Amino acid sequence: MVESQRSNVEGRFCPSSLRADTLASMKTTTSFEHIRTQGHRHDLGSAIWVFQHVACEHLGVLRRSVAASGVPLRFFRVHAGDIVPKRLTGCAGLIVLGGPMSVNDRRSLPYLGEELRLLEAALMADVPVIGVCLGSQLLAHAAGARVYRGTEKEIGWYPIERTAAAASDPVFGHFPHRTMVFHWHGETFDLPRGAAWLAHSARYTHQAFRIGRSAYGLQFHVEVTVPMIRSWCRAYRSEWHEYVAQHRVRALPDRAVGHAHRLSAMAQGVGSWFAQAASSVCIGNR
Numbered sequence: 001m002v003e004s005q006r007s008n009v010e011g012r013f014c015p016s017s018l019r020a021d022t023l024a025s026m027k028t029t030t031s032f033e034h035i036r037t038q039g040h041r042h043d044l045g046s047a048i049w050v051f052q053h054v055a056c057e058h059l060g061v062l063r064r065s066v067a068a069s070g071v072p073l074r075f076f077r078v079h080a081g082d083i084v085p086k087r088l089t090g091c092a093g094l095i096v097l098g099g100p101m102s103v104n105d106r107r108s109l110p111y112l113g114e115e116l117r118l119l120e121a122a123l124m125a126d127v128p129v130i131g132v133c134l135g136s137q138l139l140a141h142a143a144g145a146r147v148y149r150g151t152e153k154e155i156g157w158y159p160i161e162r163t164a165a166a167a168s169d170p171v172f173g174h175f176p177h178r179t180m181v182f183h184w185h186g187e188t189f190d191l192p193r194g195a196a197w198l199a200h201s202a203r204y205t206h207q208a209f210r211i212g213r214s215a216y217g218l219q220f221h222v223e224v225t226v227p228m229i230r231s232w233c234r235a236y237r238s239e240w241h242e243y244v245a246q247h248r249v250r251a252l253p254d255r256a257v258g259h260a261h262r263l264s265a266m267a268q269g270v271g272s273w274f275a276q277a278a279s280s281v282c283i284g285n286r
Helices: 020-026 062-067 110-125 135-140 164-169 226-235 237-247 254-284
Strands: 035-038 040-043 047-052 075-078 090-098 130-133 147-162 180-188 196-200 208-211 215-218
Touching: 020 215, 062 075, 062 254, 090 135, 090 196, 090 254, 110 130, 110 135, 110 196, 130 135, 135 147, 135 215, 147 164, 147 237, 164 196, 180 254, 226 237, 226 254
Parallel strands: 047 075, 047 090, 090 130, 130 215
Antiparallel strands: 035 040, 147 180, 147 196, 196 208, 208 215
């Protein structure tokens, strides 16, 4: 999300930073394992894994379309102490959500490094991935890209535009050339080597990208609902008030309903693609 509150290739992708011993320890296997999260033991067979970093930044409008796959959702609320699995065993897809921390906070928040290792393994195994805001920055960094502070924050409703490469993309190719989306971030990233650049905004060049066939990074918040926006304005009150004063923007809820309704159509497209991709992984693992 924002730094102030947090200190075209096809086929499989191989991050150059991955060592052979790391890959050997993280590759997907056919056996099932169990881990403990919050004192509970989870069976990790054939599920979509959702990583949540703060209570108010949840799956939102994506949940319905993703759940339509019939593949169970397994939530890892790392902010509440859930443990990040060491392997991708039984993972049909990864959704990594946003949060007020930075990719560069790995020393103080070790679970970020653990998520990075899972994302590296997912890229190697061609497991479907959606990274949203912080999740997109984690995905970019897992692919070897630098994550750093942007020139200014971007909070609120601002348009993104598709790139030329997006016209033939299986997800972004169905969206309008220009779309109003919701932002709340102050960091950005370099485009990972070999990634397809899909969208940009006036302030941030890299708003969306795809790595390989099935890993998407979305800097903007495709998942938001109006209640979520209102809860963020409360949770990040001081930052929001500072931004309003600096940029003289109107209160977000005043403009949110119409934009959120149109954004939900984009979320439906992203979620439907992911649901189909995750179902294919489950079928392939049988």
